[in-house]
Amino acid sequence: MISIPALPSGFSNALLTEILQEHGCLPSIGAVSGLTQSLIGDGTGMMAELAKLNLTYRGDQGAAPATLIAKFSSQNPVNRDMAMNYNLYEREARFFGELSPKAGIKTPAIYFVGFSGDQFLILMEDLSDYAVGSQVIGADLHQSELAIDELVKLHGAFWGRVSGLDWVPSVAGSYHADNMVQFSAIGAPATIERFSDYLTPDYSKHLNALLAAIPALQNRMSQGPVTFCHGDFRMENLLYGTDAAHAQVMVIDFQGPLKAIGMNDVALFLGQSTQTAVRQAHERALIQRYVEGLQNLGIPALSFDTSFESYRLSVLYNWIYVTVVAGTLDVSNPTAYAWMAQMVARQSAASDDLGCFDLLKSIMA
Numbered sequence: 001m002i003s004i005p006a007l008p009s010g011f012s013n014a015l016l017t018e019i020l021q022e023h024g025c026l027p028s029i030g031a032v033s034g035l036t037q038s039l040i041g042d043g044t045g046m047m048a049e050l051a052k053l054n055l056t057y058r059g060d061q062g063a064a065p066a067t068l069i070a071k072f073s074s075q076n077p078v079n080r081d082m083a084m085n086y087n088l089y090e091r092e093a094r095f096f097g098e099l100s101p102k103a104g105i106k107t108p109a110i111y112f113v114g115f116s117g118d119q120f121l122i123l124m125e126d127l128s129d130y131a132v133g134s135q136v137i138g139a140d141l142h143q144s145e146l147a148i149d150e151l152v153k154l155h156g157a158f159w160g161r162v163s164g165l166d167w168v169p170s171v172a173g174s175y176h177a178d179n180m181v182q183f184s185a186i187g188a189p190a191t192i193e194r195f196s197d198y199l200t201p202d203y204s205k206h207l208n209a210l211l212a213a214i215p216a217l218q219n220r221m222s223q224g225p226v227t228f229c230h231g232d233f234r235m236e237n238l239l240y241g242t243d244a245a246h247a248q249v250m251v252i253d254f255q256g257p258l259k260a261i262g263m264n265d266v267a268l269f270l271g272q273s274t275q276t277a278v279r280q281a282h283e284r285a286l287i288q289r290y291v292e293g294l295q296n297l298g299i300p301a302l303s304f305d306t307s308f309e310s311y312r313l314s315v316l317y318n319w320i321y322v323t324v325v326a327g328t329l330d331v332s333n334p335t336a337y338a339w340m341a342q343m344v345a346r347q348s349a350a351s352d353d354l355g356c357f358d359l360l361k362s363i364m365a
Helices: 013-023 077-085 088-102 141-158 175-195 201-205 207-220 263-272 276-296 304-328 334-354 356-364
Strands: 030-040 048-059 067-073 110-116 119-125 226-229 238-240 249-251 258-261
Touching: 013 030, 013 110, 077 088, 077 175, 088 110, 088 119, 141 226, 141 238, 141 249, 141 263, 141 276, 175 201, 175 207, 175 304, 175 334, 201 207, 201 334, 207 304, 207 356, 258 263, 263 276, 263 304, 263 334, 276 304, 276 334, 304 334, 304 356, 334 356
Parallel strands: none
Antiparallel strands: 030 048, 048 067, 067 119, 110 119, 226 258, 238 249
């Protein structure tokens, strides 16, 4: 078994040679002879680091790549501790090790995946010629439609078939659920302090009721057809093709998968990544696209009206996601603060437009 060293200092010619030979793309008579690395994606991913590795070889290079993207444990102690609390490294390693071929979506080719304690490493193909989604700019209509189509594929692949995925926590009644309760209470004051200019007034007004309602909301988010949800389906985790040979979308970052209703992911994207004006103009059509997409896969999806109410409920629940992310993670990086601010602003607008806080009374009745 390959031992994962402390990274990024532990990247070496010997380590990369061992990994690529075990993968089978580097012949035994070839070896990595040179390695340079540069960090990428500063501030867009919070729980892990990304680096581009440029490799040179001696001997027979075979099919070994000239460049790789390395994803490894966060160097920020606050974010790293949060990742460990939520088992994020194990969840992503197991997705790529066990589920990605069954997921129905395009994901990067993987050369190595592993974790041990808080040491975590994925080596994947370099997709830097794709366009990384920007949560600061937000998704336009076409990007939102493509995102919905990917969710149809992902959710459809596991629709009603998640009982054997013991390592994927449920949105309710799990360590994930307990952590969301705990860290929401911790993060709420900081969310208000950091992002008051972007928050709807209803957030502070209904905060105590929202926090009290989290377990009931979690139960509602696990009622109905349950599937495998990405759990962090936002713009920075989508790579859009820029060439005719590219896939239209590549989906990355599977650190937070959940067993939940599919609207959990749909509401997260439309409510926090889609540009507000685009969502307001096309929201119902995008929900209809999701429903019809599932039906086209032979899944007897819920009616549009039922699905739209589930969407409203999911937008309300995703205030918990906002509170944990915006209130407990390190926002000192300007890029991180910028995308979080837009997340909060769009979530506020969606919540106001949909009257989401009005749902609290019926949920707690």
